[in-house]
Amino acid sequence: MPITRKTSMFAAIMSLATLIAGVISGTTACKREESFPPLGDSLASPVDVATAPGESYFYVLSADFDRTYNAGSILVVDMDGNKVTALPVPRLGRNISIAGNDMLVTFDADGTSRAAEAILYDVSNPGSPREVTRIDLPCSPLNTVMSPGYQYFAIACDNAGDAGGLLIGTLAGDRAQSSVKLVRSYGTARRAMHLDPVNELLFAFPTDFAAQTWMDLDLDDALTYAADGTETSVPNEIPDEYERTRRARSNLNQRHIYQFIVYDLAAERAASPEPFPFRDSKTAEVANEFRWTYFNPDGFAGVPDSDAGLTSTTATRRYYRTNFFGAAPDPDDGAAFYLSHRGHVDPVTGLGSPQANDVLRVAITGDPRVGTDGKVPFTSTYLKFERVYGRGAEDHTKGLHYPGDIEVRRVNGEKILFVNHFRDLVNWTRSQVYFGVAAKSLGRDYWSAEVGSSDPYSSFFQIAATSTGRAAVCSFYGNKVILFDVLPGTAINERLIIQ
Numbered sequence: 001m002p003i004t005r006k007t008s009m010f011a012a013i014m015s016l017a018t019l020i021a022g023v024i025s026g027t028t029a030c031k032r033e034e035s036f037p038p039l040g041d042s043l044a045s046p047v048d049v050a051t052a053p054g055e056s057y058f059y060v061l062s063a064d065f066d067r068t069y070n071a072g073s074i075l076v077v078d079m080d081g082n083k084v085t086a087l088p089v090p091r092l093g094r095n096i097s098i099a100g101n102d103m104l105v106t107f108d109a110d111g112t113s114r115a116a117e118a119i120l121y122d123v124s125n126p127g128s129p130r131e132v133t134r135i136d137l138p139c140s141p142l143n144t145v146m147s148p149g150y151q152y153f154a155i156a157c158d159n160a161g162d163a164g165g166l167l168i169g170t171l172a173g174d175r176a177q178s179s180v181k182l183v184r185s186y187g188t189a190r191r192a193m194h195l196d197p198v199n200e201l202l203f204a205f206p207t208d209f210a211a212q213t214w215m216d217l218d219l220d221d222a223l224t225y226a227a228d229g230t231e232t233s234v235p236n237e238i239p240d241e242y243e244r245t246r247r248a249r250s251n252l253n254q255r256h257i258y259q260f261i262v263y264d265l266a267a268e269r270a271a272s273p274e275p276f277p278f279r280d281s282k283t284a285e286v287a288n289e290f291r292w293t294y295f296n297p298d299g300f301a302g303v304p305d306s307d308a309g310l311t312s313t314t315a316t317r318r319y320y321r322t323n324f325f326g327a328a329p330d331p332d333d334g335a336a337f338y339l340s341h342r343g344h345v346d347p348v349t350g351l352g353s354p355q356a357n358d359v360l361r362v363a364i365t366g367d368p369r370v371g372t373d374g375k376v377p378f379t380s381t382y383l384k385f386e387r388v389y390g391r392g393a394e395d396h397t398k399g400l401h402y403p404g405d406i407e408v409r410r411v412n413g414e415k416i417l418f419v420n421h422f423r424d425l426v427n428w429t430r431s432q433v434y435f436g437v438a439a440k441s442l443g444r445d446y447w448s449a450e451v452g453s454s455d456p457y458s459s460f461f462q463i464a465a466t467s468t469g470r471a472a473v474c475s476f477y478g479n480k481v482i483l484f485d486v487l488p489g490t491a492i493n494e495r496l497i498i499q
Contacts, residue, residue, distance in 0.1 A: 039069040041086040043499060046474040046481055048462050050096040050103070052076075052126035055466040057084065059129070060474065060481050060498075061093040061105060074105065076127060079470055081483055081496040084127055090114060097153070099146035102171060103129060106141035106155065116140055118155070118169075120178055133176045139165040142207075143191045145327075150197035152265055155180065156190055156204060164188045164256075166204070166263065168276045181276050183268065184286065188256040192324035194337040194362075200266035201368065205293065205324035205339060206257050212344040212402075212423070214257050214322045216353040222316035225249065235316060237292045237378055258320040259290040262368045288370050292378075294318040297360060297385035300446060323356070326405045332415065335364045338388070340403035340419070347399070357401050358390025359419060389417055389440050389448070400434035405462045408442070411469045414488045415442040418471055420463040421452075435460040437473055439486040449492045451484065458482075470495075 044064040052059055060075040074087040074096075092108040103121040116137040121129040139157035146153040157165030164186035172178045190204035208214040219239035224232040229246065239258075243249045269275045279286050296319045323342045330336040339360045343353025366382030390403070402423040409416055421436035433454045440448035453460065457478035465471040469486040481498040 034070070036068070036070040039064065039071045039073050039086070039088070041073075041075060041083045042069075043075065043479045043481065044069050044072070045476055045479065046075075046461075047093055047476060048095045049464045049472045049474050049481065050098050051464045051466055051472075053098065053101060053123055054126050055079075055468070057126050058464055058472040058481070059096055059098075059103070060472070061089075061096050063093040064091045067091065072107070074129065075481075076129070077472075077481070077498060079466070079468075081498045083498070087129060087131075089119065090117070094141045095143055097144035097146045098123065099150070099153070100148040102146065102175070104144055104146060104153065104169075106137065106144055108140045118144075118180070120171075120175060122175065133178060135169075135178065135180055137167065137180065138182050139167070141167075142189060143193060145193040145195045145202075147195045147197040147329075150195070152200075152269070154193055154195060154202050154204075154263075156193055158189055158209075164190060166190075166261075168265070168268070181278070183276050183278055184261075184263070184289075185281060186256070186261060186286075186290075187253055187281065190261060192327040192339055194327045194329065194339075196334070196364065198334050199364075200264070200269070202261070202263040202265060203327075203337075204261040204263065205327070206260065206322055207325055208257070208323040208342070212323070212342070214343075214353075215351060216322060216343060216356060217258070217320045218317060219320055220316055221318050237294075237318070239318070239320065255290070257322045258293055260293050260324075261289050262291055263289055264369060267369075288376050291368070291376070292318075292320065293322065294320045294379060295360075295383075295385035297387045300386070300388050319355075321353075321356070323353070325403065328406045328408050330361070331408055331410055333363075337362050337364075338406055338408055338417070340406050341390075342402050342404075345399055357399075357403060358387050359403055359406055359417060361386045361388045388442060389419060389438075400432060401436065407463055407465045409465045410467055411465075411486060411488055412467075416440065416465075416469070416486060416488055417442055418463050418465045418486070420460050420473060422459065422461050437463065437471070437482075437484060437492065439471075439488075439492045441488055445489060447489045449486075449490075451492055451494060 044062045046060050047063040048061040050059045058077050062073045064072050072089045072091045072093045076084040090107045094106040097104045101124040103123045106118045109116045118135045120132045122132050123129045142156045142158050144155050151171050153169045155167040166184040167180045168183050169180040188206050191207040192205040194203045221235045223240050224234045224236040225243040271277050324339050326340040328338045341356050341358050343356025345352035363384040365384050368382045401421050403419050404422045405420045407418040417440045419438040436450050436452040437460050438450040459475050459477045461474045461476040463473050471484040473482050483495040485495050486492045
């Protein structure tokens with residue numbers, strides 16, 4: 001989420017201005033009402049973009065993070081970039097999610113009396129979304145995932161007592177009665193989520209929102225340690241150094257950045273005495289939801305990845321992974337989804353994640369639920385990882401590519417991966433600023449193309465695409481939206497800038 005410096009600087013300036021005004025007036029008893037210009041159909045910190053049903057419009061969410069207008073909006077633009085209408089909404093919008101004729105838009109609290117909330121819209125008339133209901137949220141939303149025809153949705157949170165809250169929402173038959181419940185507080189934010197409505201499972205992967213310090217680790221898993229420290233020469237997925245001592249075994253939090261979540265919607269919906277209960281992180285049910293993220297994936301088209309960067313290739317080593325930003329369903333296969341995987345390499349120490357900054361296709365090959373014997377299955381028995389972007393023609397060795405939001409669409413019959421590369425400005429040095437929009441064919445020719453920018457005011461953040469190859473990308477820092485045309489096998493071209 002691109003916040004920090006811009007907002008902090010503005011807050012500091014406003015505080016100083018208020019103090020000076022109070023001194024000049026000689027009193028603090030009277031408080032003058034602030035005056036803001038109307039936002040109208042202008043753009044202010046556009047933070048997300050989505051494709052409307054029928055693909056005739058894009059919806060652009062303005063968050064007004066620097067409080068220039070004291071208001072946000074959902075701007076409806078057609079495929080030619082014409083502004084159709086602007087729906088007034090609160091400031092600090094976070095994201096848009098659409099499934100069928102339902103659109104859910106989330107907003108963070110603004111530091112006053114307004115709490116975090118979600119607004120549900122009916123978009124059966126795509127050019128004129130209709131507000132249905134507003135739902136208070138008990139945490140700061142990070143991302144939302146919905147699926148067409150499925151009654152339940154999920155919202156990942158940045159905080160809920162501690163970080164990593166998970167909300168489960170229900171779309172009621174009467175949409176005005178829709179609701180959400182806080183069901184978990186996992187301890188680590190997990191923005192990258194995939195909802196599997198057929199098996200009623202939610203997969204959620206950890207995301208580094210700080211200075212990109214998390215790193216993938218190649219670690220031994222040769223032993224299992226009992227609570228009393230007794231060793232057994234059997235791998236158990238847990239890195240040995242994370243359970244070798246009593247302190248390591250008790251420090252479960254250090255594991256979280258290498259663990260994804262499998263949340264069983266079907267089981268929790270059937271829970272008694274009420275569906276979707278809040279469960280404490282110390283319960284057995286929640287402990288079993290934490291799964292280890294490790295893979296050394298096949299490369300695109302089934303060619304195994306090189307083991308370069310691994311210190312060992314023995315059977316007792318696992319390459320544990322972390323830091324995933326976006327997820328997208330496979331439009332052709334309900335048992336597969338895509339993940340954007342990020343990672344930094346320190347130029348001085350060389351430490352970090354040299355095999356990250358790619359996009360993975362994840363196939364669900366088995367049942368992740370706990371067996372009748374009470375054992376949690378190993379990740380390798382139900383997930384298979386394949387790198388589809390980030391090596392070969394897209395070898396990102398300069399450390400400038402950080403894949404964020406992704407989409408997979410059929411464009412003129414060909415499956416195309418759309419990738420938005422971004423990194424918050426606070427994490428860049430002046431010489432390293434880079435943003436990119438890329439497209440890659442997931443068909444037989446493996447074609448790819450990219451448009452890049454080192455201008456912060458042309459930054460690219462989030463992406464939405466259509467089956468014709470038209471794509472829209474937010475420029476958060478530049479207060480604009482950029483339209484692109486993807487011509488599979490040929491090029492990706494900038495079409496129009498909307499300001």
